[in-house]
Amino acid sequence: xxxxxxxxxxxxxxxxxxxxxxxxxxxxxxxxxxxxxxxxxxxxxxxxxxxxxxxxxxxxxxxxxxxxxxxxxxxxxxxxxxxxxxxxxxxxxxxxxxxxxxxxxxxxxxxxxxxxxxxxxxxxxxxxxxxxxxxxxxxxxxxxxxxxxxxxxxxxxxxxxxxxxxxxxxxxxxxxxxxxxxxxxxxxxxxxxxxxxxxxxxxxxxxxxxxxxxxxxxxxxxxxxxxxxxxxxxxxxxxxxxxxxxx
Numbered sequence: 657x658x659x660x661x662x663x664x665x666x667x668x669x670x671x672x673x674x675x676x677x678x679x680x681x682x683x684x685x686x687x688x689x690x691x692x693x694x695x696x697x698x699x700x701x702x703x704x705x706x707x708x709x710x711x712x713x714x715x716x717x718x719x720x721x722x723x724x725x726x727x728x729x730x731x732x733x734x735x736x737x738x739x740x741x742x743x744x745x746x747x748x749x750x751x752x753x754x755x756x757x758x759x760x761x762x763x764x765x766x767x768x769x770x771x772x773x774x775x776x777x778x779x780x781x782x783x784x785x786x787x788x789x790x791x792x793x794x795x796x797x798x799x800x801x802x803x804x805x806x807x808x809x810x811x812x813x814x815x816x817x818x819x820x821x822x823x824x825x826x827x828x829x830x831x832x833x834x835x836x837x838x839x840x841x842x843x844x845x846x847x848x849x850x851x852x853x854x855x856x857x858x859x860x861x862x863x864x865x866x867x868x869x870x871x872x873x874x875x876x877x878x879x880x881x882x883x884x885x886x887x888x889x890x891x892x893x894x895x896x897x898x899x900x901x902x903x
Contacts (some may be wrong), residue, residue: 665847682888684712684727686758689736692729703837705729711854712872740887744786747778747866748872751893752786754857759885768883775779789892790857793818794836794844796829797851803827807848815842830858859892870899 687708695702699709705726712722728736739762743755759765773780798808808820808827816835821828831839833855840853865873873893880889 674728674741680715681717681721683758683883684715684717685721686706686738686887688712688722689723689729689738690725690740690758693736693738697726697730697732701723707837707854715854725737741765742783742787743780744783745769745773745778745780746786747773747776747876747891747893749863749869749893751863751865751873751891752789752859753876753880753892754786754790754890755880755886756857756888756890757885758887761885765885768885769880772879772883776879777872778876784877789861790859790890792833793856793858794831794833794853795858796831796836796837796840796853797823798827798829799851800825800827811846811848812839812843813831815839851858856888857890859890862892863899864894867898869897870895874899883903 688705691702691705691708695704697705699706709722709871711726724733727733730736734834738758738760741759742763743757745753745764747753755769757765757769770780772778787796796812805820805822805827808829812820812829815838817829817831817839818835819830821830829839829843836853836855840850841849870893873891877889877891880886
């Protein structure tokens with residue numbers, strides 16, 4: 657996991673910024689629609705929906721919007737005709753990028769994604785060209801001020817966690833997708849409050865970039881994340897610390 661810390665920090669740094677935007681309501685609702693569509697409208701029987709609802713509540717999505725999103729996903733209300741698509745591409749410096757999209761208009765969004773890559777010195781890739789470089793994981797983030805690594809190991813590893821990574825200001829607990837809910841529940845039962853808990857794509861290896869290239873990668877990252885149909889962007893850049901010291 658060498659170098660993972662910088663990847664994790666940028667993912668969660670951007671996640672926190674994104675959560676401040678009103679448009680995050682739209683993304684949270686789409687997560688719920690897709691989860692309900694895939695596994696039904698009962699969160700007790702649908703772990704994906706349970707997680708989507710948790711994330712929606714974390715950004716203060718109103719209860720009526722949560723309920724309506726569930727109904728759209730199950731077909732009780734119109735508006736659930738949303739498809740999930742994973743686009744792949746390369747950014748500046750050969751950085752691999754995955755763009756997780758939820759949309760009701762594939763033609764429009766693929767044109768927007770392609771335009772973003774082209775404008776920012778990148779290019780889209782064929783399906784499978786980039787995805788193999790990432791692994792889907794459960795990712796649970798804790799603030800260092802609250803817990804030690806030993807605290808997290810004691811609960812997390814016994815519940816099935818794969819790894820605990822020191823990310824500077826935070827610790828990141830990684831799990832296999834199938835163990836995620838059990839590990840998350842173990843921390844809840846232990847009354848250990850986490851900063852965030854979600855599924856994500858973790859790169860197997862990182863591509864080092866200098867400050868100039870890092871800025872270009874971040875410019876593309878920002879444009880992609882600002883698209884209303886983009887749920888999440890993952891990348892395998894190893895950013896230099898200087899990039900964030902300049903912020």
